[in-house]
Amino acid sequence: MEIRIDASSLEQLKKDADINQSQHVSLDPETVTAGMQSLLSNPEIYKAAKMLSAF
Structure with missing residues (x-):
């Protein structure tokens, strides 16, 4: 899988x-856990995280 980032996208990422x-x-454990659960409740993000963790 190849990821391409054009110059304007790279500039936006830097900003x-x-x-x-x-x-x-503050990154207390409760905040981090809640944030991760919130992200993983999105099926697309969950699928991507699961795919990446297979490596």
Whole structure:
């Protein structure tokens, strides 16, 4: 499986990363667990995570 990212997408990712780094979020276990459960409740994300964990 090959992933291609064009220049404008890469720029947007860099901007998003900069924004994320400037925000301080407390990552207590409850918040992380709730976030992961929320993500995994999405069937597409669950399928992708399961596929990636097979490697």
